[in-house]
Amino acid sequence: MTGVFITTLGGLGMFILGMKMMTDGLQMSAGKRIKAILSAVSSNRVVGCLTGAFVTAMVQSSSATTVMLIGFVTAGLMTLQQSVGMILGANVGTTVTAQLIAFKLTKLALPAIAAGVVLKYFTQQKRTRYIGDVILGFGLLFYGMTVMKLGLAPIKSDPTFLAFFTKFDPGSVGGLLLCVVVGATLTIMVQSSSATIGLTMTLASQGLLTFPGAMALVLGENIGTTITAELATIGSNNINAHRAARAHTMFNVIGVTLMLCIFPLFVKLVEAMTLGLGAGPVDQVVGGDVVNIARYIANGHTLFNVINASFFLLVLPWLIKVAILLSPKEEEDVDYYRLPNFGDRLIDTPIAAIVETRSEILRMAQTAQYTFRKTVKRLKDRDYKKLAKWRQVENHLDDMQREIVAYLTRIYQSDVSESEAKEISSLMRMTNNIERVGDSVENIAQAIEDMIEGHLTFTDRAMGDLNQLVDKVAEFMDLIISAMRQRPVNFMNQADSLENAIDAMRERYRDDHIQRLRSCECGIDQGLVYVSLLTNLEKIGDYCFNIAEAVAGKK
Template sequence: MNFTGIIIQALGGLGLFLFGMKLMSEGLQKVAGDRLRAFLEAVSNRRVVGCLVGALVTAVVQSSSVTTVTLVGFVNAGLMNLTQALGVILGANVGTTITAQLIAFKISDLALPAIFIGVAFKFFAKRRKWQYVGEIILGFGLLFYGMELMKNGFKPLRSHPEFIAFFTKFDAGSIGGILLCVLTGTVLTVLVQSSSATVGITMALASQGLLNLPGSVALILGDNIGTTITAELASIGGTLVARQTARAHTLFNVMGVLYIVVLFKPFLWLVEWVTGGIMGIGPAQQLVGSEQPNISRYIANAHTMFNVINATVFLACLPILVRVATKLTWGKPEEAQMMDLGRPMHLDYKFVDNPTVALTQAREETVRMGRLAQVMYRDVTEVMFNRKLEHLARWKQSEEALDNLQKAITDFLVQVSQGTITDAESREINSMLRMVNNIERVGDATENLAELTEEMVENKLELAERGMEDYRTMRNKVGRFLEMVVTAAAERNRDIMEVAQTMEDEIDFMREQMRDDYLTRLRSGVCTVDPGLVFVDMLTNFEKVGDYCYNVAQAVAGLR
């Protein structure tokens, strides 16, 4: 085979490998659905638990980049603090090594049958869940078929003098050689955006005798630095704590590689002892035919052992890592961002192709919008008691902010819906759109209350004592309803319809009863016409707020 043929076959194999990895990862995420998101969101402050969760989730989705980017998105949305996220990311580094362990198995004979079965499921299965299973199987087959193509593509290089001379430079027999291999692994991983692909390329070269074990292990160390670029890119434009999360991820991978480089020979001895001694695998560079089949297992074990050691070391000193990452990340705290009420704080368009993160961010922004509506409602309705018109000055700013947030969240969700999403994600998008629209209507009704209150205060109109009691009762009842539905949205409490129905009925009944009572007092001369007419309009708008809260409750419960 000529040089062009070698390059084409190797690159074609790499392309199939990457496509298979992506397909398998996406299929696994779709099958897992919301359970993965709920699993990550439920992470506690216990660092060991977080690490185990990260390892498990990454082993399931077969991509540490997916887990890490998801976590950066969660931190950006305020769902996690820095310490929680870092514990999970340490586990994700361990979980991603499962891919290398799978590649090291000699199951390439199953690649073509897996591709056939995967295509059959993906294109002919009627249920969407089985189509996703087909994606997983098809991705699995393409991954191993691509790996086999890469190995076969590299075979002719074994007898090519120029290439043999080139690969002898990747001999980690000295610090200079180790650093060259680490740098190469880093650059290669940045280029292909996949640490698993770098591992696959390294295994393919090593199996053909083009790389020895020390050089292969040093290349694998470099891929742990290169993989941090994904999180760094995801954090650009995010909150300060999101950037700190990405910076800490880079920090512990770089520091981990540095101390392993210093202890390279003992680490290499440990890899050989575990793989050859405990696991009973033959010598790494033992030839079977013209290949070195055992070396892949040594490389996979080196990858796993590095990340297990690194996770253990940094779990023990996680608070120190958090402080260092905080000091190394420049930027102003988010209080300045808080001042711009109408500016979305949690939405990041880099995540629209990742529904797990995007929908979490949209929900957090929706809850924030609901909290803003609560503040607006409380401030406006309080003026009837303190008669201070200056307290009404903020309602216009709040109403504009609600309008801006409605548009921003809606545009964001529409973009997410145009990607590849599951039925459950589609329903969640529809529910959130309903929530956002009704929260904005709460703002409209509160605006009407503000204008009516301003009319009362400016014209020095006073309600009778009974009218003020009714106003206070209605105001508090509707305020509690608004608080309940916003809290339910934040907590994803779907069991609220019974209470919501009761409160909606009570508010409707109170409106009718209070209006009738006013008419009775008007006829008896207890109250006057002008303030009473304004009061009736207020009751109408309170009842509208109750209706909108009921609509939000339906969306939270998943009914609409």
């Protein structure tokens, strides 16, 4: 029996590898379109649900879609309601995989593997290699199904194994719950509901599981898949990310619980629907195999998720309210001085990893903006104690830069598409220029420190000019941070206009300062501090323009 175990496990491993390759290939080839679709998602819950189903059907993984959506919520690119609506759709979209498996395309497995290897390893264009990943993954997936089937074939007549599988009898409450728990546990272990559904189909086709037993396992597998979203929130301080994950878990757990209450009726509904679509009897045996049961399982999986999504779309506001109650409490103040905590949970999903990094870059920009505002206030109130923290903040921005650049480098070293590589380059440019903003704020703080310690004052005209330049720089920073969330249509025109205005103001104010020096209205010491402030404010404008180009994807 060791051979049976090894062969079955090897087939499952091949299935998971094929699923992973196919998902990665689809993400790589369709990454730009996925992000465009997600960024244009409507606030209408039905449209959001349909979009989630479509995107998941494209990437063949509800886990990948859910992780991406958690990342978008963390980055502030979509609302909690939008993300939850799309997660409902993702659960429907993932049933496409089970439908694909049920078509019994095992004869195409070896030709697909051969074609996929040629495209992946013997072609030059990246897009062609990604298509090779999809085809090779498709072949491995179905070949894995064949290997699992061969591995399980010898135990169909073994009394010990038959006695074991009779425990998966949903005719009793205990047997029904056992099926659900085992299905959930297996999915948590392999992190893929498609893999466990594929295994369930194989067991059922070998006559080791009845159709009701297989459907109970599938319901459990729908609960197990929620662990992916929960893992994606580990280390995240974003409240809405936790809420989205909680809503996803509630959606599946409550849906399965309600379905278990009417389980016999649900099974009969699936059988009637599948027979009506032209399939043969569920228990038809040909050559020792139960030939139609995979189609019944796929249809049951789809029907459950469609019913579930339809019900929760109607009560979506209440679902979100309960998710909020079950999530960590929202903090009153923004946690500016927290280092990013990336970990490894998203590194295998570049789209989601990039979105998460973008959210941390946004937080870094907000930290720099917050520090700038706190620092320039000291020009007016000359409060030395409140100014004293600038060095600590500058060190924190340096640490954030190191963490973000290191993580972006790790993403870049994985298998990323050309568009993702370009986006990573832009994100690095943004990060480095935000850190340079911090350096200039440090120089401004030192200049104000010198001004306070030396009891230096500026003329009313000089102070007025300085305040106008500070306001213009603050306006530029506001524009940048707003565009990092959602870029306006005429963004670069606004950025170019602000950059030119800041340069012109700095030149004009410096010329005015020279005139005041000549007329002895201003002293040498005050003049040095004043010029330093003008120079560093103008530099912040330059860095903001560099960030604007990166946000717009120009560099």
